[in-house]
Amino acid sequence: MDYQTIIVEEKNAVGYLTFNRPKQLNSFNETMHQEVSKVMKSWAKDSKIRAVVISAEGRGFCAGQDLNDRVVDPNADAPDLGLSIEKYYNPLIKLITDMPKPVLCAVNGVAAGAGANIALACDIVLAAKSASFIQAFCRLGLVPDSGGTWFLPRLVGRAQAMGLAMLGDKVSAEQALQLGMIWQVVEDDQLKAEAGKMAEHLAKQPTYGLSLIKKAIHAAADNNLDEQLILERDLQRLAGRSSDYKEGVQAFMQKRTPQYTGC
Amino acid sequence: MDYLKSSLAAPGVVLIELNRPEKRNALNNATLKELADHLQQLDADSSVKAVVITGNPQCFAAGADLNELAQLDVVSIQQDQRPLLWKGIDEFSKPLIMAVNGYALGAGFELALHGDMIITGENAQFALPEIGLGMLPGAGGTQRLARLVGQQLAMRWAMTGEMVSATTALQHGISSQVCPSGLTVQYALELATKIAAQAPLAIRAIKQSLKSIHEVTLSQGLKLERQHFVWLAATQDRQEGIQAFLEKRKPEFRGV
Secondary structure (H helix, E strand, C coil), X not given: CCCCCEEEEEECCEEEEEECCHHHCCCECHHHHHHHHHHHHHHHXXXXXXXXXXXXXXXXXXXXXXXXXXXXXXXXXXCCHHHHHHHXXXXXXXXXXXXXXXXXXXXXXXXECHHHHHHHHCCEEEEECCCEEECHHHHHCCCCCCCHHHHHHHHHCHHHHHHHHHHCCEEEHHHHHHHCCCCEEECHHHHHHHHHHHHHHHXXXXXXHHHHHHHHHHHHCCCCHHHHHHHHHHHHHHHHCCHHHXXXXXXXXXXXCCCCCCC | CCCEEEEEEECCEEEEEECCHHHCCCECHHHHHHHHHHHHHHHHCCCCCEEEEECCCCXXXXXXXXXXXXXCCXXXXXXXXXXXXXXXXXXXXXXXEEEECCEEECHHHHHHHCCCEEEEECCCEEECHHHHHCCCCCCCHHHHHHHHHCHHHHHHHHHHCCCEEHHHHHHCCCCCEEECHHHHHHHHHXXXXXXXXXXXXXXXXXXXXXXXXXXXXXXXXXXXXXXXXXXXXXXXXXXXXXXXXXXXXCCCCCCC
8 A cells, every 4th residue: 555645554563654744844735634544544443453653754743734735815715724624633633532542652853733732632642852842823823723722731731731822832842741741752763662662562462451541531531520430330341351351360360471462 | 033133131121132234224124023023022921021122333223224215106105014113112011221332323213212211332323314315204203303302403413414422312311321332232231120120010100101291281191190190009019119118128029
């Protein structure tokens, strides 16, 4: 399968999706949206893929929307920006958050606009020391999209979220880590290796159980404690019926390393 | 039965699974007839206290069978047996619980609305897509739905065929519970088991009384309710219920 805008690799049960429009700082055009969506959809259903890594080629991670696709003629009618959000960005965010397996993001450089929020939608975000995050929307009179206004306050609290979204300042990887936006900062030349190592580890873990954890933590953002306790009961019921749980308990009793199959 | 699987899932509780997976459980005449006939048998069997109907994990039931519909013209459609079959399902006198996972479309949605209670998995999606075929829902889709969710939403959903998510369905009273899809049938059976342990005559009276709310005025309904209340006073189960409560033990209802 040939792709024009991304590189796709499947290795040791890990799916690597790499944005590959380095000259445009990996900003999204329609083709890229379609290709990313196709791959993510197939991995969502593919039980042989048990972890996903999203990363990028070149010096940037993703600059969000390719503005060359949005030439604004000052005399023309205002464009309907909601269209591409409805058609592409919203479904992409849902593909990441609904993916029933861990989605890692390796942020190698600047992640701006939708690019930043695609990263924040992922389950575990690793960033290179030189990476940065910018909620650039406010500078053009726009609103953080791709889940930005939902993820940010939940990750960093309202005060910091408001500052980030209204000022549009560049946030370094280290600052992002201190704010609780991301999981880990690594040396630039270690980023791919670290992300690969973590993904390969996760791909050997009880994938179904991990998918339930993901579901519970996402649901917690909307649930009150009573609702969440009920959800935990339900999910634990399902988890307890998985073959990986059985294997985990048996391996523990037999003092050996469990061999998880992901279901 | 060709299109249904039926099993005794718990004491007094029968689980019916729609079983035409290759047709996404589309409710053709034969399936609907099997279902209506089977429910009639279960109604007559006093050991059966409650029934759960479900589909499969991906699909409760897609609509009617379009190949069959295509063959009907205005004359033959008037002699269609389906309205009678639906009526048979509607007249089932015992508690009927719908465990809905995945798609409940058109006639599938209407079948779900024939249930006394609906429990859905979080992957449940309801819709009335008939409008896209130049038709309208023909098995109570406009009538039962509007009485449940009001005219506004029913109008919108019937005119657009929009998908209604499990959460929306819960919010608007189409279902009474949403749970992870892997647990829908279990929770429906647990609910049915709880109900199956109650006094059958009182359960039957409750069902009749509640099903009449769309047929009669409030004052008529209150009169009916009172009549049920009075005649239940003559049952042994009522005596047993009160006695057991006073003696701090579990009642044993016998349906008399």
